[in-house]
Amino acid sequence: MNGVDFHDMKVRAPDLDRTREEYAEIGAAIQGADDAAACIEAVRRWNECRNAVDTWGALVGLHFNQDTRNPDAKRALEERDEMSPKILELDLELMRKLNASPHRTAVESEIGKHAFDLWEALITTYDPAIESEKIQESRLESEYTELIASGRVDYNGETLTLVELGRYNEDPKRDVRHDVSLLRWGWFQDNAKALDRIFGELVALRTSMARKLGFDDFVELAYRRLQRTDYDRTDVERFRAEVREQVVPLATELRRRQAERIGVDRLMSWDEALRDPQGNPKPQGDHDWMVERAREMFDQMGGGLGEFFRLMVDRNLMDLKSRKNKGGGGFCTSFPDYGVPFIFANFNGTKGDVEVFTHEMGHAFQCYCSRDRFPIDYLWPTAEACEIHSMGLEFLTWPHMGKFFGEDDADRFRGIHLEESLLFLPYGVAIDHFQHLVYENPDATPAERNAFWQEMERTYLPWRDYGDLERPAAGGFWQCQLHVYRYPFYYIDYTLAQTCALQFWKRSEADFAEAMEAYVALCRRGGEAPFQELVRGADLTSPFQSGCLADVVDHARAILGV
Numbered sequence: 001m002n003g004v005d006f007h008d009m010k011v012r013a014p015d016l017d018r019t020r021e022e023y024a025e026i027g028a029a030i031q032g033a034d035d036a037a038a039c040i041e042a043v044r045r046w047n048e049c050r051n052a053v054d055t056w057g058a059l060v061g062l063h064f065n066q067d068t069r070n071p072d073a074k075r076a077l078e079e080r081d082e083m084s085p086k087i088l089e090l091d092l093e094l095m096r097k098l099n100a101s102p103h104r105t106a107v108e109s110e111i112g113k114h115a116f117d118l119w120e121a122l123i124t125t126y127d128p129a130i131e132s133e134k135i136q137e138s139r140l141e142s143e144y145t146e147l148i149a150s151g152r153v154d155y156n157g158e159t160l161t162l163v164e165l166g167r168y169n170e171d172p173k174r175d176v177r178h179d180v181s182l183l184r185w186g187w188f189q190d191n192a193k194a195l196d197r198i199f200g201e202l203v204a205l206r207t208s209m210a211r212k213l214g215f216d217d218f219v220e221l222a223y224r225r226l227q228r229t230d231y232d233r234t235d236v237e238r239f240r241a242e243v244r245e246q247v248v249p250l251a252t253e254l255r256r257r258q259a260e261r262i263g264v265d266r267l268m269s270w271d272e273a274l275r276d277p278q279g280n281p282k283p284q285g286d287h288d289w290m291v292e293r294a295r296e297m298f299d300q301m302g303g304g305l306g307e308f309f310r311l312m313v314d315r316n317l318m319d320l321k322s323r324k325n326k327g328g329g330g331f332c333t334s335f336p337d338y339g340v341p342f343i344f345a346n347f348n349g350t351k352g353d354v355e356v357f358t359h360e361m362g363h364a365f366q367c368y369c370s371r372d373r374f375p376i377d378y379l380w381p382t383a384e385a386c387e388i389h390s391m392g393l394e395f396l397t398w399p400h401m402g403k404f405f406g407e408d409d410a411d412r413f414r415g416i417h418l419e420e421s422l423l424f425l426p427y428g429v430a431i432d433h434f435q436h437l438v439y440e441n442p443d444a445t446p447a448e449r450n451a452f453w454q455e456m457e458r459t460y461l462p463w464r465d466y467g468d469l470e471r472p473a474a475g476g477f478w479q480c481q482l483h484v485y486r487y488p489f490y491y492i493d494y495t496l497a498q499t500c501a502l503q504f505w506k507r508s509e510a511d512f513a514e515a516m517e518a519y520v521a522l523c524r525r526g527g528e529a530p531f532q533e534l535v536r537g538a539d540l541t542s543p544f545q546s547g548c549l550a551d552v553v554d555h556a557r558a559i560l561g562v
Protein backbone atom coordinates (compact mmCIF):
# COMPACT_ATOMS: atom_id res chain seq x y z
CA MET A 1 0.00 0.00 0.00
CA ASN A 2 2.64 2.50 -1.07
CA GLY A 3 1.99 5.89 -2.58
CA VAL A 4 -1.42 6.34 -0.92
CA ASP A 5 -2.61 9.89 -0.20
CA PHE A 6 -3.58 10.53 3.42
CA HIS A 7 -7.18 11.25 2.46
CA ASP A 8 -7.50 7.84 0.79
CA MET A 9 -6.31 5.88 3.81
CA LYS A 10 -8.94 3.51 5.17
CA VAL A 11 -9.78 3.12 8.84
CA ARG A 12 -10.24 -0.59 9.44
CA ALA A 13 -11.20 -1.42 13.01
CA PRO A 14 -10.14 -4.94 13.94
CA ASP A 15 -12.84 -7.52 14.54
CA LEU A 16 -12.01 -8.73 18.03
CA ASP A 17 -13.33 -12.28 17.58
CA ARG A 18 -11.49 -12.70 14.29
CA THR A 19 -8.33 -11.26 15.87
CA ARG A 20 -8.58 -13.73 18.76
CA GLU A 21 -8.83 -16.64 16.32
CA GLU A 22 -5.90 -15.34 14.30
CA TYR A 23 -3.76 -14.94 17.43
CA ALA A 24 -4.69 -18.42 18.62
CA GLU A 25 -3.52 -19.83 15.29
CA ILE A 26 -0.27 -17.86 15.46
CA GLY A 27 0.28 -19.00 19.05
CA ALA A 28 -0.23 -22.62 18.00
CA ALA A 29 2.19 -22.13 15.12
CA ILE A 30 4.85 -20.78 17.49
CA GLN A 31 4.41 -23.63 19.91
CA GLY A 32 4.29 -26.26 17.21
CA ALA A 33 7.17 -24.85 15.17
CA ASP A 34 9.73 -27.48 14.10
CA ASP A 35 12.47 -24.95 13.55
CA ALA A 36 13.38 -21.26 13.73
CA ALA A 37 12.12 -20.63 10.18
CA ALA A 38 8.61 -21.79 11.11
CA CYS A 39 8.75 -19.63 14.21
CA ILE A 40 9.79 -16.56 12.22
CA GLU A 41 7.00 -17.26 9.74
CA ALA A 42 4.57 -17.04 12.66
CA VAL A 43 6.20 -13.80 13.82
CA ARG A 44 5.63 -12.39 10.31
CA ARG A 45 1.97 -13.24 10.49
CA TRP A 46 1.75 -11.61 13.90
CA ASN A 47 3.61 -8.60 12.52
CA GLU A 48 0.93 -8.16 9.83
CA CYS A 49 -1.72 -8.05 12.55
CA ARG A 50 0.24 -5.53 14.59
CA ASN A 51 0.84 -3.29 11.55
CA ALA A 52 -2.89 -3.24 10.91
CA VAL A 53 -3.82 -2.57 14.53
CA ASP A 54 -1.23 0.22 14.85
CA THR A 55 -2.38 1.83 11.59
CA TRP A 56 -5.99 1.77 12.78
CA GLY A 57 -5.06 3.11 16.22
CA ALA A 58 -2.96 5.93 14.75
CA LEU A 59 -5.64 6.97 12.23
CA VAL A 60 -8.35 6.99 14.88
CA GLY A 61 -6.18 9.02 17.28
CA LEU A 62 -5.26 11.48 14.57
CA HIS A 63 -8.81 11.95 13.25
CA PHE A 64 -9.96 12.76 16.76
CA ASN A 65 -7.19 15.34 17.22
CA GLN A 66 -8.05 16.90 13.87
CA ASP A 67 -11.62 17.49 15.02
CA THR A 68 -12.17 16.91 18.73
CA ARG A 69 -15.88 17.87 18.49
CA ASN A 70 -16.72 15.28 15.84
CA PRO A 71 -18.95 12.67 17.55
CA ASP A 72 -17.94 9.89 15.12
CA ALA A 73 -14.26 10.55 15.76
CA LYS A 74 -14.87 10.54 19.51
CA ARG A 75 -16.81 7.28 19.33
CA ALA A 76 -14.05 5.64 17.29
CA LEU A 77 -11.50 6.81 19.85
CA GLU A 78 -13.51 5.33 22.72
CA GLU A 79 -13.85 2.08 20.82
CA ARG A 80 -10.08 2.04 20.28
CA ASP A 81 -9.31 2.74 23.95
CA GLU A 82 -11.61 -0.04 25.00
CA MET A 83 -10.24 -2.56 22.54
CA SER A 84 -6.52 -1.75 22.83
CA PRO A 85 -5.91 -3.35 26.26
CA LYS A 86 -7.60 -6.53 25.01
CA ILE A 87 -5.37 -6.70 21.96
CA LEU A 88 -2.34 -5.91 24.11
CA GLU A 89 -3.19 -8.95 26.23
CA LEU A 90 -3.19 -11.08 23.08
CA ASP A 91 0.18 -9.60 22.09
CA LEU A 92 1.64 -10.33 25.52
CA GLU A 93 0.53 -13.94 25.22
CA LEU A 94 2.48 -14.34 21.97
CA MET A 95 5.49 -12.59 23.50
CA ARG A 96 5.43 -15.10 26.34
CA LYS A 97 5.23 -18.00 23.90
CA LEU A 98 8.12 -16.69 21.82
CA ASN A 99 10.29 -16.10 24.89
CA ALA A 100 9.64 -19.70 25.99
CA SER A 101 10.21 -21.20 22.54
CA PRO A 102 12.95 -23.84 22.22
CA HIS A 103 13.98 -22.06 18.99
CA ARG A 104 14.45 -18.73 20.75
CA THR A 105 18.24 -18.52 20.32
CA ALA A 106 18.02 -19.32 16.61
CA VAL A 107 15.21 -16.79 16.13
CA GLU A 108 17.22 -14.18 18.06
CA SER A 109 20.13 -14.58 15.69
CA GLU A 110 17.77 -13.85 12.77
CA ILE A 111 15.71 -10.95 14.07
CA GLY A 112 17.96 -9.72 16.90
CA LYS A 113 17.94 -10.25 20.63
CA HIS A 114 16.65 -6.75 21.30
CA ALA A 115 13.04 -7.60 20.38
CA PHE A 116 13.07 -10.38 22.97
CA ASP A 117 14.46 -8.02 25.59
CA LEU A 118 11.71 -5.50 24.84
CA TRP A 119 9.05 -8.20 25.14
CA GLU A 120 10.58 -9.50 28.34
CA ALA A 121 10.42 -6.00 29.85
CA LEU A 122 6.74 -5.62 28.93
CA ILE A 123 5.73 -9.08 30.07
CA THR A 124 7.05 -8.45 33.57
CA THR A 125 4.92 -5.31 33.96
CA TYR A 126 1.56 -7.09 33.44
CA ASP A 127 -0.35 -9.49 35.60
CA PRO A 128 -4.08 -10.07 36.14
CA ALA A 129 -3.43 -9.40 39.85
CA ILE A 130 -2.91 -5.68 39.17
CA GLU A 131 -5.71 -5.16 36.66
CA SER A 132 -8.03 -3.21 38.93
CA GLU A 133 -5.14 -1.06 40.17
CA LYS A 134 -4.22 -0.19 36.60
CA ILE A 135 -7.75 1.02 35.97
CA GLN A 136 -7.64 3.11 39.15
CA GLU A 137 -4.26 4.51 38.11
CA SER A 138 -5.54 5.78 34.79
CA ARG A 139 -8.63 7.19 36.49
CA LEU A 140 -6.44 9.22 38.87
CA GLU A 141 -4.27 10.38 35.98
CA SER A 142 -7.36 11.68 34.21
CA GLU A 143 -8.54 13.30 37.43
CA TYR A 144 -5.33 15.34 37.54
CA THR A 145 -5.73 16.43 33.90
CA GLU A 146 -9.36 17.39 34.47
CA LEU A 147 -8.58 19.32 37.64
CA ILE A 148 -5.85 21.35 35.90
CA ALA A 149 -8.09 21.89 32.85
CA SER A 150 -10.88 23.15 35.11
CA GLY A 151 -8.60 25.80 36.63
CA ARG A 152 -9.93 29.34 36.07
CA VAL A 153 -8.66 32.68 37.28
CA ASP A 154 -9.97 36.20 36.74
CA TYR A 155 -7.49 38.61 35.28
CA ASN A 156 -8.10 42.01 33.73
CA GLY A 157 -11.84 41.45 33.62
CA GLU A 158 -11.41 38.12 31.81
CA THR A 159 -11.85 34.58 33.07
CA LEU A 160 -8.86 32.58 31.87
CA THR A 161 -7.76 28.94 31.97
CA LEU A 162 -4.31 28.22 33.39
CA VAL A 163 -3.03 27.67 29.85
CA GLU A 164 -4.43 31.00 28.68
CA LEU A 165 -2.89 32.72 31.68
CA GLY A 166 0.47 31.40 30.45
CA ARG A 167 0.58 33.91 27.62
CA TYR A 168 1.37 36.64 30.17
CA ASN A 169 4.46 34.79 31.44
CA GLU A 170 6.63 36.60 28.91
CA ASP A 171 4.94 39.98 29.26
CA PRO A 172 7.56 42.75 29.16
CA LYS A 173 5.88 44.46 32.17
CA ARG A 174 7.21 42.98 35.37
CA ASP A 175 4.17 43.66 37.54
CA VAL A 176 1.98 41.84 34.99
CA ARG A 177 4.25 38.79 35.24
CA HIS A 178 4.15 38.99 39.02
CA ASP A 179 0.35 39.42 39.16
CA VAL A 180 -0.35 36.44 36.95
CA SER A 181 2.11 34.34 38.97
CA LEU A 182 0.23 35.25 42.14
CA LEU A 183 -3.06 34.24 40.51
CA ARG A 184 -1.71 31.01 39.11
CA TRP A 185 -0.12 29.87 42.37
CA GLY A 186 -3.12 31.07 44.31
CA TRP A 187 -5.13 28.52 42.33
CA PHE A 188 -2.60 25.79 43.18
CA GLN A 189 -2.78 26.82 46.84
CA ASP A 190 -6.57 26.59 46.80
CA ASN A 191 -6.38 23.13 45.22
CA ALA A 192 -3.41 21.84 47.18
CA LYS A 193 -5.48 19.31 49.12
CA ALA A 194 -6.85 17.67 45.98
CA LEU A 195 -3.47 17.72 44.24
CA ASP A 196 -1.82 16.11 47.27
CA ARG A 197 -4.53 13.50 47.57
CA ILE A 198 -4.40 12.47 43.88
CA PHE A 199 -0.63 12.16 43.99
CA GLY A 200 -0.61 10.33 47.32
CA GLU A 201 -3.06 7.78 45.94
CA LEU A 202 -1.02 7.38 42.75
CA VAL A 203 2.17 6.73 44.73
CA ALA A 204 0.42 4.15 46.92
CA LEU A 205 -1.17 2.39 43.94
CA ARG A 206 2.00 2.29 41.87
CA THR A 207 3.99 1.01 44.84
CA SER A 208 1.41 -1.69 45.51
CA MET A 209 1.46 -2.82 41.85
CA ALA A 210 5.25 -2.98 41.89
CA ARG A 211 5.26 -5.13 45.02
CA LYS A 212 2.61 -7.49 43.66
CA LEU A 213 4.78 -7.96 40.57
CA GLY A 214 7.76 -8.80 42.78
CA PHE A 215 9.73 -5.53 42.57
CA ASP A 216 11.20 -3.70 45.56
CA ASP A 217 9.71 -0.40 44.54
CA PHE A 218 7.90 1.37 41.70
CA VAL A 219 11.15 2.76 40.25
CA GLU A 220 12.05 -0.67 38.93
CA LEU A 221 8.59 -1.24 37.47
CA ALA A 222 8.59 2.20 35.83
CA TYR A 223 11.94 1.54 34.12
CA ARG A 224 10.52 -1.69 32.72
CA ARG A 225 7.31 -0.05 31.55
CA LEU A 226 9.53 2.32 29.59
CA GLN A 227 11.39 -0.71 28.21
CA ARG A 228 14.78 0.48 29.40
CA THR A 229 16.86 -2.60 28.78
CA ASP A 230 20.43 -1.37 28.98
CA TYR A 231 20.64 1.02 31.93
CA ASP A 232 19.29 1.35 35.45
CA ARG A 233 18.82 3.91 38.19
CA THR A 234 22.50 4.00 39.16
CA ASP A 235 23.38 5.01 35.59
CA VAL A 236 20.75 7.74 35.70
CA GLU A 237 22.09 8.88 39.05
CA ARG A 238 25.56 9.29 37.52
CA PHE A 239 24.09 11.34 34.70
CA ARG A 240 22.34 13.66 37.14
CA ALA A 241 25.65 14.20 38.94
CA GLU A 242 27.20 15.11 35.60
CA VAL A 243 24.51 17.74 35.00
CA ARG A 244 25.03 19.08 38.52
CA GLU A 245 28.77 19.47 38.03
CA GLN A 246 28.87 20.62 34.41
CA VAL A 247 25.64 22.43 33.66
CA VAL A 248 24.37 23.94 36.92
CA PRO A 249 27.28 26.44 37.18
CA LEU A 250 26.78 27.47 33.55
CA ALA A 251 23.00 27.73 33.98
CA THR A 252 23.47 29.89 37.08
CA GLU A 253 25.67 32.22 35.04
CA LEU A 254 23.11 32.29 32.20
CA ARG A 255 20.36 33.27 34.65
CA ARG A 256 22.57 36.04 36.04
CA ARG A 257 23.11 37.37 32.51
CA GLN A 258 19.40 37.10 31.82
CA ALA A 259 18.69 39.32 34.82
CA GLU A 260 21.11 41.88 33.41
CA ARG A 261 19.60 41.66 29.93
CA ILE A 262 16.03 42.23 31.07
CA GLY A 263 17.12 44.89 33.58
CA VAL A 264 16.27 43.41 36.99
CA ASP A 265 18.71 43.19 39.88
CA ARG A 266 17.42 39.87 41.10
CA LEU A 267 15.82 37.33 38.76
CA MET A 268 12.56 36.16 40.35
CA SER A 269 10.65 33.05 39.27
CA TRP A 270 8.18 35.27 37.36
CA ASP A 271 11.06 36.69 35.30
CA GLU A 272 12.46 33.39 34.10
CA ALA A 273 10.30 33.06 30.97
CA LEU A 274 11.28 36.49 29.63
CA ARG A 275 14.43 35.61 27.73
CA ASP A 276 14.92 38.78 25.77
CA PRO A 277 13.38 42.27 26.22
CA GLN A 278 13.06 42.52 22.41
CA GLY A 279 10.63 39.61 22.49
CA ASN A 280 11.25 36.33 20.71
CA PRO A 281 12.05 36.23 16.98
CA LYS A 282 9.02 35.39 14.82
CA PRO A 283 8.80 33.55 11.48
CA GLN A 284 8.37 36.09 8.69
CA GLY A 285 5.54 34.45 6.80
CA ASP A 286 2.44 32.27 7.04
CA HIS A 287 1.99 28.51 6.87
CA ASP A 288 2.35 28.12 3.07
CA TRP A 289 5.38 30.40 3.04
CA MET A 290 6.98 28.31 5.79
CA VAL A 291 6.38 25.07 3.92
CA GLU A 292 8.12 26.62 0.89
CA ARG A 293 11.12 27.70 3.03
CA ALA A 294 11.22 24.21 4.55
CA ARG A 295 11.33 22.66 1.08
CA GLU A 296 14.39 24.79 0.22
CA MET A 297 16.01 23.98 3.54
CA PHE A 298 15.60 20.21 3.31
CA ASP A 299 16.73 20.16 -0.34
CA GLN A 300 19.94 21.90 0.69
CA MET A 301 20.54 19.64 3.67
CA GLY A 302 20.76 16.42 1.65
CA GLY A 303 20.74 12.96 3.22
CA GLY A 304 17.38 12.19 1.62
CA LEU A 305 15.55 14.86 3.63
CA GLY A 306 14.50 16.80 0.52
CA GLU A 307 12.84 13.80 -1.15
CA PHE A 308 11.24 12.81 2.11
CA PHE A 309 9.76 16.27 2.65
CA ARG A 310 8.28 16.29 -0.88
CA LEU A 311 6.59 13.00 -0.11
CA MET A 312 5.12 14.47 3.10
CA VAL A 313 3.73 17.44 1.14
CA ASP A 314 2.53 15.50 -1.89
CA ARG A 315 0.63 12.90 0.12
CA ASN A 316 -0.87 15.39 2.58
CA LEU A 317 0.95 13.90 5.54
CA MET A 318 1.05 17.15 7.54
CA ASP A 319 -1.63 19.10 9.38
CA LEU A 320 0.13 22.15 10.77
CA LYS A 321 -2.38 25.02 10.78
CA SER A 322 -4.17 25.76 13.99
CA ARG A 323 -7.98 25.79 13.79
CA LYS A 324 -11.03 25.64 15.98
CA ASN A 325 -11.74 22.26 17.63
CA LYS A 326 -8.33 20.89 16.72
CA GLY A 327 -6.46 19.13 19.55
CA GLY A 328 -3.51 20.98 21.09
CA GLY A 329 0.25 20.54 20.81
CA GLY A 330 2.35 18.79 18.21
CA PHE A 331 3.19 15.16 17.56
CA CYS A 332 4.30 12.66 14.97
CA THR A 333 2.41 9.44 14.38
CA SER A 334 2.73 6.73 11.75
CA PHE A 335 0.71 4.32 9.63
CA PRO A 336 2.76 1.11 9.27
CA ASP A 337 0.39 -0.37 6.65
CA TYR A 338 1.13 2.56 4.36
CA GLY A 339 4.81 2.92 5.33
CA VAL A 340 4.55 6.63 6.14
CA PRO A 341 4.47 8.97 9.17
CA PHE A 342 2.26 12.01 9.78
CA ILE A 343 2.99 15.34 11.48
CA PHE A 344 0.44 17.25 13.53
CA ALA A 345 1.02 20.78 14.88
CA ASN A 346 -0.73 24.06 15.69
CA PHE A 347 1.12 26.93 14.05
CA ASN A 348 0.44 30.22 15.82
CA GLY A 349 3.03 32.58 14.33
CA THR A 350 5.68 32.19 17.05
CA LYS A 351 9.20 30.77 16.94
CA GLY A 352 7.64 27.65 18.43
CA ASP A 353 6.22 26.85 14.97
CA VAL A 354 9.70 26.38 13.57
CA GLU A 355 10.78 24.40 16.64
CA VAL A 356 7.81 22.04 16.62
CA PHE A 357 8.13 21.58 12.90
CA THR A 358 11.85 20.70 12.84
CA HIS A 359 11.36 18.54 15.95
CA GLU A 360 8.48 16.49 14.55
CA MET A 361 10.16 16.24 11.15
CA GLY A 362 13.08 14.55 12.93
CA HIS A 363 10.73 11.92 14.36
CA ALA A 364 8.99 11.51 11.00
CA PHE A 365 12.23 11.16 9.03
CA GLN A 366 13.52 8.45 11.40
CA CYS A 367 10.23 6.59 11.23
CA TYR A 368 10.22 6.72 7.43
CA CYS A 369 13.84 5.49 7.30
CA SER A 370 12.84 2.52 9.50
CA ARG A 371 9.61 1.62 7.70
CA ASP A 372 10.87 -1.78 6.54
CA ARG A 373 12.32 -2.87 9.88
CA PHE A 374 11.12 -6.24 11.12
CA PRO A 375 9.54 -6.83 13.57
CA ILE A 376 7.45 -3.70 14.15
CA ASP A 377 9.11 -3.29 17.57
CA TYR A 378 12.03 -1.77 15.63
CA LEU A 379 9.96 0.92 13.85
CA TRP A 380 10.73 3.36 16.69
CA PRO A 381 13.42 3.04 19.34
CA THR A 382 12.68 3.65 23.02
CA ALA A 383 11.72 7.23 23.89
CA GLU A 384 15.10 8.61 24.99
CA ALA A 385 16.57 7.52 21.65
CA CYS A 386 13.57 8.84 19.66
CA GLU A 387 14.11 12.32 21.04
CA ILE A 388 17.67 12.36 19.66
CA HIS A 389 16.25 12.28 16.12
CA SER A 390 13.93 15.18 16.85
CA MET A 391 16.16 17.35 19.03
CA GLY A 392 19.11 16.49 16.77
CA LEU A 393 17.31 17.84 13.70
CA GLU A 394 16.46 21.04 15.57
CA PHE A 395 20.22 21.68 15.78
CA LEU A 396 21.11 20.38 12.31
CA THR A 397 18.69 22.89 10.74
CA TRP A 398 20.45 25.82 12.47
CA PRO A 399 22.33 27.07 9.39
CA HIS A 400 18.96 27.56 7.63
CA MET A 401 17.14 29.53 10.30
CA GLY A 402 17.72 32.77 8.36
CA LYS A 403 15.18 31.50 5.82
CA PHE A 404 12.46 31.65 8.48
CA PHE A 405 13.53 34.53 10.72
CA GLY A 406 15.80 36.69 8.56
CA GLU A 407 19.56 36.65 9.18
CA ASP A 408 19.67 39.04 12.18
CA ASP A 409 16.94 37.32 14.09
CA ALA A 410 18.29 33.88 13.16
CA ASP A 411 21.29 34.61 15.36
CA ARG A 412 19.03 35.56 18.22
CA PHE A 413 16.94 32.44 17.62
CA ARG A 414 20.02 30.20 17.77
CA GLY A 415 21.25 31.88 20.95
CA ILE A 416 17.89 31.43 22.66
CA HIS A 417 17.57 27.83 21.45
CA LEU A 418 21.02 26.95 22.79
CA GLU A 419 20.42 28.66 26.13
CA GLU A 420 17.02 27.03 26.56
CA SER A 421 18.48 23.62 25.72
CA LEU A 422 21.13 24.04 28.40
CA LEU A 423 18.76 25.52 30.99
CA PHE A 424 16.39 22.62 30.48
CA LEU A 425 18.91 20.02 31.67
CA PRO A 426 19.01 21.00 35.38
CA TYR A 427 15.22 21.27 35.53
CA GLY A 428 14.78 17.93 33.77
CA VAL A 429 17.07 16.04 36.15
CA ALA A 430 15.46 17.79 39.15
CA ILE A 431 12.06 16.39 38.11
CA ASP A 432 13.64 12.95 37.68
CA HIS A 433 15.55 12.96 40.96
CA PHE A 434 12.43 14.11 42.80
CA GLN A 435 10.46 11.12 41.51
CA HIS A 436 13.18 8.73 42.66
CA LEU A 437 12.96 10.21 46.16
CA VAL A 438 9.18 9.98 46.13
CA TYR A 439 8.94 6.35 45.05
CA GLU A 440 11.89 5.22 47.16
CA ASN A 441 10.07 6.74 50.16
CA PRO A 442 6.45 5.90 49.35
CA ASP A 443 5.23 6.64 52.87
CA ALA A 444 6.37 10.26 52.87
CA THR A 445 3.74 12.85 53.80
CA PRO A 446 2.79 15.70 51.44
CA ALA A 447 4.96 18.06 53.50
CA GLU A 448 7.91 15.67 53.24
CA ARG A 449 7.44 15.45 49.46
CA ASN A 450 7.52 19.22 49.23
CA ALA A 451 10.75 19.17 51.26
CA PHE A 452 12.20 16.68 48.71
CA TRP A 453 11.39 19.12 45.93
CA GLN A 454 12.93 22.05 47.82
CA GLU A 455 16.10 20.01 48.15
CA MET A 456 16.03 19.48 44.36
CA GLU A 457 15.68 23.21 43.77
CA ARG A 458 18.64 23.97 46.04
CA THR A 459 20.70 21.35 44.19
CA TYR A 460 19.79 21.95 40.55
CA LEU A 461 18.06 25.34 40.36
CA PRO A 462 19.95 27.34 42.99
CA TRP A 463 19.00 30.68 41.42
CA ARG A 464 15.28 30.13 41.83
CA ASP A 465 13.49 32.67 44.02
CA TYR A 466 9.70 32.56 44.53
CA GLY A 467 9.49 35.73 46.59
CA ASP A 468 5.94 36.12 47.92
CA LEU A 469 4.47 33.15 45.97
CA GLU A 470 3.35 31.10 48.92
CA ARG A 471 2.73 27.68 47.38
CA PRO A 472 5.97 27.21 45.41
CA ALA A 473 7.95 28.85 48.22
CA ALA A 474 6.63 26.02 50.41
CA GLY A 475 7.86 23.37 47.93
CA GLY A 476 4.74 22.85 45.80
CA PHE A 477 6.09 23.79 42.38
CA TRP A 478 6.30 20.18 41.12
CA GLN A 479 2.50 19.89 41.10
CA CYS A 480 2.27 21.86 37.87
CA GLN A 481 4.46 19.33 36.03
CA LEU A 482 2.05 16.99 34.26
CA HIS A 483 4.62 14.21 33.78
CA VAL A 484 5.05 13.75 37.53
CA TYR A 485 1.41 12.67 37.72
CA ARG A 486 0.83 11.10 34.32
CA TYR A 487 4.13 9.83 32.88
CA PRO A 488 6.28 8.74 35.81
CA PHE A 489 10.03 8.65 35.14
CA TYR A 490 9.60 9.69 31.51
CA TYR A 491 11.11 13.14 32.03
CA ILE A 492 14.75 12.05 32.08
CA ASP A 493 14.35 10.86 28.49
CA TYR A 494 14.32 14.45 27.23
CA THR A 495 17.55 15.26 29.05
CA LEU A 496 19.33 12.10 27.88
CA ALA A 497 18.35 12.88 24.30
CA GLN A 498 19.29 16.55 24.65
CA THR A 499 22.76 15.49 25.81
CA CYS A 500 23.13 13.55 22.57
CA ALA A 501 21.53 16.24 20.40
CA LEU A 502 23.98 18.81 21.79
CA GLN A 503 26.81 16.56 20.62
CA PHE A 504 25.32 16.58 17.11
CA TRP A 505 25.23 20.37 17.39
CA LYS A 506 28.93 20.58 18.25
CA ARG A 507 29.88 18.08 15.55
CA SER A 508 27.82 19.89 12.91
CA GLU A 509 29.63 23.14 13.70
CA ALA A 510 32.96 21.38 13.13
CA ASP A 511 31.93 19.31 10.07
CA PHE A 512 28.35 19.53 8.93
CA ALA A 513 28.57 16.72 6.36
CA GLU A 514 30.02 14.31 8.91
CA ALA A 515 27.35 15.10 11.49
CA MET A 516 24.57 14.81 8.90
CA GLU A 517 25.84 11.44 7.71
CA ALA A 518 25.98 10.09 11.26
CA TYR A 519 22.49 11.46 11.93
CA VAL A 520 20.97 9.77 8.88
CA ALA A 521 22.73 6.49 9.74
CA LEU A 522 21.28 6.68 13.26
CA CYS A 523 17.78 7.29 11.86
CA ARG A 524 18.13 4.29 9.58
CA ARG A 525 18.80 1.98 12.51
CA GLY A 526 15.38 2.76 13.94
CA GLY A 527 14.85 0.79 17.12
CA GLU A 528 16.95 -2.27 16.29
CA ALA A 529 19.13 -1.75 19.38
CA PRO A 530 18.82 -0.35 22.90
CA PHE A 531 19.64 3.27 23.73
CA GLN A 532 23.32 3.09 24.56
CA GLU A 533 24.13 0.81 21.66
CA LEU A 534 22.46 3.23 19.22
CA VAL A 535 24.31 6.13 20.83
CA ARG A 536 27.72 4.50 20.64
CA GLY A 537 27.03 3.35 17.09
CA ALA A 538 26.58 7.01 16.11
CA ASP A 539 29.90 7.86 17.76
CA LEU A 540 28.16 9.83 20.49
CA THR A 541 29.26 9.72 24.12
CA SER A 542 26.68 7.94 26.24
CA PRO A 543 25.10 10.24 28.84
CA PHE A 544 26.05 7.61 31.41
CA GLN A 545 29.73 8.02 30.72
CA SER A 546 31.59 10.45 32.92
CA GLY A 547 32.52 13.67 31.15
CA CYS A 548 29.60 13.27 28.68
CA LEU A 549 28.68 16.96 28.91
CA ALA A 550 32.13 18.54 29.33
CA ASP A 551 32.75 19.02 25.59
CA VAL A 552 29.43 20.58 24.72
CA VAL A 553 29.48 22.78 27.81
CA ASP A 554 32.93 24.10 26.88
CA HIS A 555 31.78 24.76 23.34
CA ALA A 556 28.59 26.45 24.55
CA ARG A 557 30.60 28.66 26.90
CA ALA A 558 32.80 29.73 24.00
CA ILE A 559 29.84 30.44 21.69
CA LEU A 560 27.80 32.28 24.34
CA GLY A 561 30.83 34.09 25.73
CA VAL A 562 30.27 32.86 29.30
Ligand code: ZN
Pocket residue numbers: 359363386387390
Ligand atom coordinates in the same frame (compact mmCIF):
# COMPACT_ATOMS: atom_id res chain seq x y z
ZN1 ZN B 1 9.65 14.46 20.46
